Amino acid sequence: MEKKVINNDTTFTVKGFGASGNLINGKTLKEIDVVREKPKDNEVLIEVLYCGVCHSDIHQVNNDWKNTRYPCVPGHEVVGKIIETGSGVNDFKTGQIVGVGCMIDSCQTCEPCRNGEEQFCLGEHGATMTYNGYFNDPESDYNTFGGYSSHIVVNKEFLLTLPDKLDLSRTAPILCAGITTYSPLKNAGVKSGSRVAIVGIGGLGHMAVQIAKAMGAEVTAITTKREKREEALKLGADRVLISEDKKEMEANELAFDFILITIPSEFDINLYVPLLGVKGSLVTVGLLGEYEKPLNNMEVAKFNRSVGGSLIGGIKETQEVLDFCAEHDIAPEVQMIRIEEINEAFDKIKNEEVRFRYVIDMAN
Template sequence: MEKSIVNNDNKFSVKGFGASGNLINGKSLKEMDIVRDKPKSDEVLIEVLYCGVCHSDIHQVNNDWKNTRYPCVPGHEVIGKIIEVGSEVSDFTKGQIIGVGCMIDSCQVCESCKNGEEQLCLGEHGATMTYNGYFNDPESDYNTFGGYSSHIVVNKEFLLTLPEKLELSSAAPILCAGITTYSPLKKAGIGKGSKVAIVGIGGLGHMGVQIAKAMGAEVTAITTKKEKQEEILGLGADKVLISDDKKDMEANELAFDFILVTIPYGFDINPYIPLLGVKGSLVTVGLLGDYEKPLNNMEVAKFNRSVGGSLIGGIKETQEVLDFCAEHNIAPEVEMIKIEDINNAFDKIKNEEVRFRYVIDMSK
């Protein structure tokens, strides 16, 4: 894919891979021209070097959440090089390698933003997501295009510094998979002595296992994949529980203080509730839709358990997880691909054939 920029007044055109959503090109990704606004005084222009492939990208391209704006150019796990800085940008310099996660802007003045939780922005449009426009304004036709492109424009407040210890080619998934699992684990106060279960050991779950273990928890990985047991133990899990094994599940009732479920599609939550101890809590990440079956609140109420959800994390917290991963030598397990192979990668993710995470190498 070309990395040239074609300028036109206050806009410029670059190459990207996206889905048009129309009847001719459907929802598969094809090379296309993307028109972007030139950087404002508080923004930077970034050349994309690496971009992680998230399961959310597939959901968005396929309009699974019924909010996709086409053309849809995914990608919200970006490692890139700054090639132009606005006049108000002082903390970042031309040539610097930086990270960009799931957001590129927000109102920056509401209570949530001031508290470092820009993902919960209470402004008129909510957070400006890296792709697919505004998060909580379905009536708007405003669109943004993500990291499956040669260049991207980002507000300076949404840039992330990469610790030297992190390998650039594999660090991208920390910007979504890392923060998505780190944030609820941190908010739950996970530490030494905590008994934690991570359900679903894919792109999100394999990061959750490593992060929870580094926090000091005793970590059990829950999966349907018996063949992945040794690999999962290699991530640092203390134990692997097969969710299809009814006896094993019953033997672990009341065993966990906290359960993090990373399954990205509708599933039955009820089998996991009995695994929680008294006043234990379960948080679902990655699923932006209905559970497969209604929640049986009897199981929740009788031991004063709680069930909740979590959406990525703020910029300060995302910087925290980057630093945390560097400090504890945590790295996503990735397979590098070319952007031209993205449709094949999508198919393999849907068929659960990817090991953990794909990263697009756009550095060449």
């Protein structure tokens, strides 16, 4: 993909890979022109070097959440080089390698934003996502385009500093898979001696196992696939449960203080609630959608259990997880691809054939 930038007075055009949503072409990603606004005083222009491929990209391209703005150019796990800075940018400089996660702006004045939780922005539009525009304004046709492109423009407040110890080619998934799992583990108070289960050992789950182990927890990986047992143990899990083994699941009722579910497709949460101990808590981060089968409230109430969800993390917390991964030598397991291979990669992700995360090498 050519990295040519075509300029005019207020915008510039670069190349990207996106989905038109056109019924003739389906949702297949193809090369398209991406028109971006030139950096404002508080923004930077970044040349994308690496971009992670998240299951959310597939959901968004397919309009699974019924909120997709087309054309859709995915990508919210970006590692890139600053090539231009606005006049008000002093903390970052041209040539610097930085990270960009799921958001590129917010109102920055509401209480969640002031508290470093920009993902919960209460401003008029909510957070501005790295792609697909405003998070909380479905009526707006304002769109943004993500890291499946040669360049991206970002507010300086949403840039992340990358520790020197991190391998740049493997860092991008930390900006979504890393923070999405780190935040609920941290907020649950996971520490030495905590009994933690991670359900789903894929792009998010394989990061969660490593992070929970580094926090000092006794970690159990729960998966439907017996062939993932050895992989989970290599990642640091102390043991592995097969969720389709009814006897094995029953033997672990009341066994865990905290369960993190990372499954990206429909699942029955009632299978996992009985595994929680007294006052245990469960958080799901994988499938951000609906499931028709109701939660069994009796199972929740009788042992004072808690069931909740979590959504990425703020910029401060995302910087925390980058530093945490550097400190504990944690890195995503990745397979590098070219942008032209993205449609094949989507198919392999849906078929669970990736180990464990694809990263697009945009430099090539």
